Amino acid sequence: MVGPLQVQAKEPACPFEIRIVSLAEWLDAYARLRAPTVEQMTLQRGIVTRIPTALFPVIGFQAGDPVGYGLGVIDSKLIGVFGLHVTPTARKSGLGKAMLRRIFQWTEIRGAGRAYLQVEANNDPALRLH
Secondary structure, three states, rough: OOEEOOOOOOOOOOOOEEEOOOHHHHHHHHHHOOOOHHHHHHHHHHHHHOOOEEEEEEEEOOOOOOEEEEEEEEOEEEEEEEEEEEEEEHHOOOHHHHOOOOOOOOHHHOOOOOOOOOOOOHHHHHHHHH
């Protein structure tokens, strides 16, 4: 689903710190929070390091610990959000929406006007997010 990009002028209060990070830090958070197999980690690293367009990796922290991450990929006037993940203990807290807002703010500055969220069909928490 692709839709117009709408960024709220004022963000609601959020108990999390959303940081823009390097791709290496994003991959570390992915490994820490998802505990992938060696093969899955190799595949994920191979995919994200080959993306030829601008990347915007973010991590959500609570009390200094990562509890979520997301990856914005911009291509011309379109932003795709991939790999958005929130740990079960932080779900329904606003972290997913806060990370999306941060990614969309970055995107808006770069001129993208439409966005899509890549979601796996069996990922009910992500389907509820939008």
